[in-house]
Structures are given as structure tokens and as C-alpha cells.
Amino acid sequence: MNLEKQKQTPIFSALERFRKQRVVPFDVPGHKRGRGNPELVELLGERCVGIDVNSMKPLDNLCHPISVIKEAEELVADAFGAAHAFLMVGGTTSSVQGMVLSACKAGDKIILPRNVHKSAINALVLCGAIPVYIDPKVDKKLGIPLGMEIEDVRRAVEENKDAKAIFINNPTYYGICSDLKALVELAHEFGMLALVDEAHGTHLYFNRNLPVCAMAAGADMAAVSMHKSGGSLTQSSILLLGERMNERYVSQIINLTQTTSASYLLMASLDISRKNLALRGEESFEKVARLASYARDEINAIGGYYAYGKELINGGSIYDFDVTKLAVYTRDIGLAGIEVYDLLRDEYDIQIEFGDISNILAYISIGDRIQDIERLVGALADIKRLYAKDVTNVFISEYIAPIVAMTPQKAFYSPKETLPIKETVGRVCSEFVMCYPPGIPILAPGEVITKEIIDYIEFAKEKGCSMQGPESPDISQLNVIMD
Amino acid sequence: MNYWFSEMHTDNVKMSIRVENQLFSKKSDFQRIDVFDSPEFGKFITSDGSVIFSEKDEFVYDEMIVHVPMAVHPHVKRVLVIGGGDGGVARELAHYEEIESIDVVEPDEMFVEVCREFFPDNACGLSDPRVSVYYQDGLRFLRNRCDEYDLIINDATDPLGHTEGLFTKEFYGSCYKALHDDGIMVYQHGSPFFDEDEEPCRSMHRKAFLSFPISRVYQAHIPTCPAGYWLFGFGSKKYHPIDDLDISRWKARNIKTWYYTVNLHRGAFMLPKYVEDLLEEEEKNKKII
Structure with missing residues (x-):
């Protein structure tokens, strides 16, 4: 990492130059530096609405960066030890989708642990890839999903040699890390890509005493939530690429779903946060x-x-x-x-x-x-x-192994019917059910509903977990595939 | 020279004091501390731009937070002062011979040093042999204390600054636990006059009311406080602030005061209607523990 260069903030500096020029806006956004929306200025302040501007020559364009955004991305890549980096404005969800969609197309297999974030399975709905789930071990006492064990992954890889990628969730929400280097080596041994959901791992890149980060472990792509431990604004994120990836293709994939009006507030926050991380x-x-x-x-x-x-x-x-x-x-x-x-x-x-x-x-x-x-x-x-109460009603484990009956995409788009949850045992679910946060699915589209799963949902509801996913807001009903 | 210190009491109200000199300015780990000398208030000290006390009006505050509980509780032996690094509260407590120990817990060592240097009349209170000063977070100090004190004085003033943790439910709960069965806790209750300050004031009463069987509020006039008006909270497990006031016992002590009298003690609990109303509203709104 070039520390002298890391002091620069190309996007932030370009915005400062632009502000001082006092350019008269006859372009979007229509609030025109806030003048058309005084209440918004009251809320956010003049400086903030003043840099809520459109892409233009002096400020570059996120869809096809050639100047300040390109420089900012190069600085991110340098700071994170990546071959290439993309600034992302659709949350780490967009980074995860960028990884999955770059690695797989319809019918391709992808190996992933079941405790992935819903954004990964949503990406499978988008591209039609087939999930091969690995049971994460569960700590019996704590009830939390753990990391991926090498032997489990090796077994899955050997049984699915045609899989295109291994998706690794590292670290987990709870701070659990897998043997990332070994997993990456395993993927590469079988010609697969190693994709790392590093939503909870921005800080791993910047402290020598913390667990190894994806790029240092040789991963091919990593989705990094800068807005979590990195300090940037909510919804900003980065996608990192290793040497083996073709960044032109990944850029095309990102542009399939990315906004053409990327927020400069988000991009500037990434720029400044990257500098702070690199220096401090x-x-x-x-x-x-x-x-x-x-x-x-x-x-x-x-x-x-x-x-x-x-x-x-x-x-x-x-x-x-x-x-x-x-x-x-x-x-x-x-x-x-x-x-x-x-x-x-x-x-x-x-x-x-x-x-x-x-x-x-x-x-x-x-x-x-x-x-x-x-x-x-x-x-x-x-x-x-x-x-404090007496300890009762201990629910042993939170992990329930899914039975995948069809791809998430097929299940999502199949004809379905709505049934009271109690009557859905044995049917194939067409929607997600999860506690949010952490947003890890209990059921995903294409999975068979079991009595055990329903009991778990009822228990979580009773305890007051915020349940999300199904059309039915109180989760009294579920959508299932028509028989 | 026209040199003024100003403190915003609300976005629309500013209190200004003409200043002769700035004597000190430094940032500690917790706050920015400044000391000024002024013709009207003498020396005064500020934390992040808010006046903590001035030489001219600190007596009101220190007397009211100490003598009110001391005139009620019949046998105070162990006292805990949270905050109070300036020593003013300890100085007032030192008048009472029956007190055996005074623990002062102040997180910011720099605050104590600055007070020793610029406010020796307050800081002398810390030199009493019964006083032990602990440079610690108040919440942390209290966490493992159980049934140890007769009186706890929360001397921290600002529910929105770095002492925020001393105006929380966990703080009142920890105090309750650290007190003996007949213990009393007094605390700063803020100023209810301006709209911005009303909610913190309500919330303090709500939390204290839920934590202590007897929870009353009393008032004083302190010129450098917002609207010149300040409330104190009196949370007690057993003694009532007026019914258990022992007038003759307190008078027999012959403590020299400038603000507190036993007459004023009773009067201070008689609150303006709007204050009574907002406190009662919070009592009715109480949640079930």
C-alpha cells in the first residue's frame, strides 16, 4: 500500500473543486442544490444537498469510470490488496450479487453454506444457479452457525466437480472465521472461484492481529461492507477482485442492475473512509x-x-x-x-x-x-x-438442514398457492422466511417445509423476533408451489 | 476589550458572561475543559462549552444537593459522590462528623486537577481525610456494589454529554442496589423550562420513580443554569424528604450556609404547577417492571 497516495481523496476533492466553481445547474437532481426543497436542506444541511449532484465530466461516472472514480477505485484496490475494486452504491447486497452473477449463469452449481445472507440466495433467484448447501456446524450451546469445515467442503466439491464457485461467509455476523486460505486453495485446486462475503470483515484488512482477509487469502472476489466497520455511509460498499478475474466482464455484470444515478454522497463517503482506514x-x-x-x-x-x-x-x-x-x-x-x-x-x-x-x-x-x-x-x-428468570425451554439448535427440491429461481417463478402455515408441512416453499437481523434464511425458495421448521418459526415469533420474507406479514401463511 | 463567553441554552436563547481572561483550555479524554475569570461570576469552569459552576453560584448547588438529604437521613456513615471532582459536595459533607467515609468517583482526572488549581475553595473538600477519590467511570464503580452506602449523590450535571450514563435506568438501578435498606440517592434533575430540556427531565423522573419507592423533586435558583432554574431528584428507600426532616437536629449542628435553611428545605419541594404536572404525567405513564 502506497501511504503517500492513500492520503488522496479524488472524489471528495473533485466535489470540493466543483462546489467552489458555483456551476449553475440545468441538470438533475431537480432539487438544484436544495433550493427546490427547503425542508430537505433543513434536515441534511446545505453542504450535504450541495454535493448531491449528477454524474458529469469533472465528477466521472460510476457506470464507466475514467477519471476521479477510476482513481478512487484504484486507491481502494491498493488499500485492500486487490487487483481491482469497484465502488458499490446498492449496499453489500449489490456486491454479493455482483460476485454470484459474475461466477454463475443459469444451471451452474455454486457451493455455499446455508447460513448465507439472503442477498446470496436472491442472486440465485436472479441468475438461476443451483445451490449446493453445506451444513454449517452449529455450536450446540450457543445455537450459532459456525464456519465451513474443509472436509465438508471437500466432499461437496468432489461430489459436484462441475460447480463454478465456492461461496464463503467470512467472518460470520458472530465473528466466526473459517480456514479461508485452505478453502481458497481447495476451490482453485478444482478450478472453481472462491467468493467471499466479507460483509462483516472490512476491518480485517487493516489490523495485523485480526483474522486473515479474503484478498490476502487469495480469494477471487470479496464483497466488503464498508458501511459496517469501515465507517462510510449506509448503503455504500465495495467489491474486490483478485488477479484471476476479468474486471471488464464483472463491470458489465454490475451494470445490469446498478443505478445510472449513483449518489456522490455514498461515493465520497467511500473515498474518505478508505483514506481513514489506510492511514489510521x-x-x-x-x-x-x-x-x-x-x-x-x-x-x-x-x-x-x-x-x-x-x-x-x-x-x-x-x-x-x-x-x-x-x-x-x-x-x-x-x-x-x-x-x-x-x-x-x-x-x-x-x-x-x-x-x-x-x-x-x-x-x-x-x-x-x-x-x-x-x-x-x-x-x-x-x-x-x-x-432474570429460571432457565427453561432451551431450544437446542438453530440450524435446520434444508431439503432443496428445486432451484430458488424455479421455485420463485412457479405457480403457487397460499396456505395457513400449519398446513404446509411437506410442501415446497416459494418464498423466504428469516429473522431479521441477521437475515439468514430459515426457509428459502425451493425448499421443503418440515414440522421442525414450522415449530422453529412459531418459537421465534413467540419470542418476538422480527420475521421477514413471506407475503403474509404475520407469517400465519406461506406461499407454496402448486402440486 | 469586549470579550464574552456565550452558552446556547436553546437554539434561540443564549446566556453570555463578560470575561476578563481565559485561564485554562484543554481537551481531556472526556471533554474540553475551559476556565474563565469574569467580573460578575468570578471564576467559572465549562465542559464542552457548558458552564459547570461558577464561584458566585456554586454554593446554591452544593448546599442543596448535600444538606437536603443530610437533614433527613438520621445516621449517614458512608457516602458515595458520583462526579463531584471539583470537591464542592465533599466540602459540604465534611461538616458532618458522623460521616465515616466519602467516596468520590470521577472519571476525568484532568477535571480534578484543574479544580484543584483554580478552585481551591471547592477542592479543599477533597483533602478531608475521610475522602477517597476514584478515577473511574461511575457506572463501572457501582456495578459490583451492593448494600454499601447510606447516601449516594449524583453530582453529574449533563444528561446529554459525557456523563449521559449517569442518567440512565441502569444507573438508578445500580444506585438502588448499592444503597442500604434505608438509603437515599439525590441527583441533578435538570431544568424543565425550555422545550428542549423537558424530555430529559421527564425521562429522569420516570426512571427514578420506577427505581425508588419514594421519589420526590425539589428546586433551586441557580443563575448560570438554563432559565436560572434547576431541579434535584430525591430517591429514597425509606425516608420521606419532608415527613422525616429533623429540624431541631439539623439546627443543632450550627452549619453555616448561604442558601439552605430548614424552612427553604420544605419550600423547595413545593413545585410550580407546570413542573408538578409533568412529573405526575410521568408517574402515571410508568411502565411495569
Whole structure:
């Protein structure tokens, strides 16, 4: 990484130059630097609406970058150790779709763990690829899906030598990492692409003590959520390419679904965040790791909670652990994670990332301060004091192996009917069901509905998880394929 | 020279104090601290641009937050002061001989040093042999304390600044736990006059009301506070702030005060109608624990 060059911010600087020129706009957007929408200016401020501008020669064009956006992308590639990088404005969902659509077309197989984000399966609906799922091992106590074990993947690869790619989710929401290098080598051994969903891993590129990142492991593509740990605006993301990829083709794929009016607010935020990461990432994430580790120790000292860390590492399904993640197992105080999540928000004015059946996840980042950590720990201690219950009704595992009856695309577009959920056992589902967050499907289009799955959905609903996916808003009904 | 310090009390209201000199300015890990000298208020100290106290009016605040609970609780031995790094509260507490220990918990060491240098009349309170100063986060200090104190004074002023954590449900809960069965907690309750400040004030009462069986609010006039008007909260497990006020006992102590009197003590709990109304609304809105 060229540190001198990383001090530059080509998009941000171009916007500054443009602002000073005071160009009279006879182009879109129609709010014309906010003058046509005073309330918006009141909300966002003049500086913000002033740079909400259209693509034009001095500002380049994201669909076909030749000047400042191209430079910004080259700087991203340099900072992340990639052969090529794309700035993305459709969230990491668009980066994930870019990967899957670049690797597969209709009828191609792709090997992926079941605990992928819905964006990956949505990409399969778009392109018609066939998923070959690998059961992620589940930690029996914590109820969380783990990483991919090499032997499982090798078995799947050998049984599906025609597969085009292996899709790896690393690190998981909970901070679990797989043996990324070995997985990439395995993919390459069989001529497959290694695609990495690194939505929760931007910071891995900028701190030497954290688990290995996708580009360093030799992956072919990685979808990186800059807006999560990287500090850019929500919805901005990047897609990284390794040496083996043809960036012209990937660019065409991205342009199939990408907006032609990319927001300069998002792109400028990527530009600035990349600079900050390159120049200060090492120390920033050192601090984040320190805060998370302090929080873990303090939470574990309360008793009854289990904030897990590197002690989970087992050489296989938990090959490494991202210590910046703060996930806490709550069942030993008799409360589901989602119950603690709700209490934190409703009673203590603390919003955490998510709560699932057994865990909560608090997102620790470069914006956190020690006094906020103290509030979180203090609130957890108070929740234990006031709300702890006897431990009952332990739901052993959250992972239910799917039975794939047809491709997600075929299921999505097949004729379907709507049935009360209780009457759907044995039928093929045509829609997603998931708790959001984390947005990992319980059912995906094309999968057989079982009694076990319905019980799980009912349990999650009863505990207050936010359920998403189906047409029926209260998940009392499901769409299934007509027999 | 026309040199003014200004603090925005709302977007539309500004309080300004003519300043002779700026004596100190530095950023700590927690806040930016400035000290000014002024003709009207003497020296005053600010945190991130908000006045914390001035030489001229600190007596109101320190006397009201200490003497009110001390005139009620019959046998205070152990006191915890959260915040209070300036020493003013400790100074008032030092008048009481029956107190055995005063723990002052202040996260910002620089704040204490600055007060020692520029406000020796307050900071002298920290030199009392019964005082121990802990440079720690208040919430953290309280987390593992159980049944240890007779009186807890939350001396932090700003529910929106770096002391935000001391105005939360977990804080009131931790205080409740750290107090003996007849313990009292007093805290800053903000100023209810301006619209912007009303919600924090309501929320404080809601949380304290849920945490303590007896939860009352009293008032004082403090010129550098927003609208010159300030409230204090009185949360108690057993003693009522007026019914259990022991007038003769307090008078017998012969403590010299400039603001507090036992008459004023009773009067301070008589609140304006609009304040009474908003507090009562919160009491009715209480959620079930």
C-alpha cells in the first residue's frame, strides 16, 4: 500500500473543486442544490444537498469510470490488496450479487453454506444457479452457525466437480472465521472461484492481529461492507477482485442492475473512509478490539452471561475468531437474546445490532467510547438483577438442514398457492422466511417445509423476533408451489 | 476589550458572561475543559462549552444537593459522590462528623486537577481525610456494589454529554442496589423550562420513580443554569424528604450556609404547577417492571 497516495481523496476533492466553481445547474437532481426543497436542506444541511449532484465530466461516472472514480477505485484496490475494486452504491447486497452473477449463469452449481445472507440466495433467484448447501456446524450451546469445515467442503466439491464457485461467509455476523486460505486453495485446486462475503470483515484488512482477509487469502472476489466497520455511509460498499478475474466482464455484470444515478454522497463517503482506514485503520481497530475485549471481560464478570471470544477456536468450524465482535449468550439468565435486545432498547435506550434466540450482538466500532461500553455493561447487569428468570425451554439448535427440491429461481417463478402455515408441512416453499437481523434464511425458495421448521418459526415469533420474507406479514401463511 | 463567553441554552436563547481572561483550555479524554475569570461570576469552569459552576453560584448547588438529604437521613456513615471532582459536595459533607467515609468517583482526572488549581475553595473538600477519590467511570464503580452506602449523590450535571450514563435506568438501578435498606440517592434533575430540556427531565423522573419507592423533586435558583432554574431528584428507600426532616437536629449542628435553611428545605419541594404536572404525567405513564 502506497501511504503517500492513500492520503488522496479524488472524489471528495473533485466535489470540493466543483462546489467552489458555483456551476449553475440545468441538470438533475431537480432539487438544484436544495433550493427546490427547503425542508430537505433543513434536515441534511446545505453542504450535504450541495454535493448531491449528477454524474458529469469533472465528477466521472460510476457506470464507466475514467477519471476521479477510476482513481478512487484504484486507491481502494491498493488499500485492500486487490487487483481491482469497484465502488458499490446498492449496499453489500449489490456486491454479493455482483460476485454470484459474475461466477454463475443459469444451471451452474455454486457451493455455499446455508447460513448465507439472503442477498446470496436472491442472486440465485436472479441468475438461476443451483445451490449446493453445506451444513454449517452449529455450536450446540450457543445455537450459532459456525464456519465451513474443509472436509465438508471437500466432499461437496468432489461430489459436484462441475460447480463454478465456492461461496464463503467470512467472518460470520458472530465473528466466526473459517480456514479461508485452505478453502481458497481447495476451490482453485478444482478450478472453481472462491467468493467471499466479507460483509462483516472490512476491518480485517487493516489490523495485523485480526483474522486473515479474503484478498490476502487469495480469494477471487470479496464483497466488503464498508458501511459496517469501515465507517462510510449506509448503503455504500465495495467489491474486490483478485488477479484471476476479468474486471471488464464483472463491470458489465454490475451494470445490469446498478443505478445510472449513483449518489456522490455514498461515493465520497467511500473515498474518505478508505483514506481513514489506510492511514489510521491499524490503531483504530486496535482500539475497537481493546474496547470489545474490555466489554467481554466485564460482561463475563457479571455472571450469567457468556460473552465469547478466542477460546471457542477449535481448528475447524471455528478456525479463527474476530475479537472486534461482541456477541453474548443470554440463555443462562433465563432470557432469550431477543428479549434482552428488546429490554435494552425499551428500558435502557440502548440499540444493539440484533438479538436471536440465544444471543445478542452489540456492534463495536470506530465510533464507540468507553462510557458507552459502560452503559451497555451496566444495563446488562441491571437486566440480570431485575429480569432474570429460571432457565427453561432451551431450544437446542438453530440450524435446520434444508431439503432443496428445486432451484430458488424455479421455485420463485412457479405457480403457487397460499396456505395457513400449519398446513404446509411437506410442501415446497416459494418464498423466504428469516429473522431479521441477521437475515439468514430459515426457509428459502425451493425448499421443503418440515414440522421442525414450522415449530422453529412459531418459537421465534413467540419470542418476538422480527420475521421477514413471506407475503403474509404475520407469517400465519406461506406461499407454496402448486402440486 | 469586549470579550464574552456565550452558552446556547436553546437554539434561540443564549446566556453570555463578560470575561476578563481565559485561564485554562484543554481537551481531556472526556471533554474540553475551559476556565474563565469574569467580573460578575468570578471564576467559572465549562465542559464542552457548558458552564459547570461558577464561584458566585456554586454554593446554591452544593448546599442543596448535600444538606437536603443530610437533614433527613438520621445516621449517614458512608457516602458515595458520583462526579463531584471539583470537591464542592465533599466540602459540604465534611461538616458532618458522623460521616465515616466519602467516596468520590470521577472519571476525568484532568477535571480534578484543574479544580484543584483554580478552585481551591471547592477542592479543599477533597483533602478531608475521610475522602477517597476514584478515577473511574461511575457506572463501572457501582456495578459490583451492593448494600454499601447510606447516601449516594449524583453530582453529574449533563444528561446529554459525557456523563449521559449517569442518567440512565441502569444507573438508578445500580444506585438502588448499592444503597442500604434505608438509603437515599439525590441527583441533578435538570431544568424543565425550555422545550428542549423537558424530555430529559421527564425521562429522569420516570426512571427514578420506577427505581425508588419514594421519589420526590425539589428546586433551586441557580443563575448560570438554563432559565436560572434547576431541579434535584430525591430517591429514597425509606425516608420521606419532608415527613422525616429533623429540624431541631439539623439546627443543632450550627452549619453555616448561604442558601439552605430548614424552612427553604420544605419550600423547595413545593413545585410550580407546570413542573408538578409533568412529573405526575410521568408517574402515571410508568411502565411495569
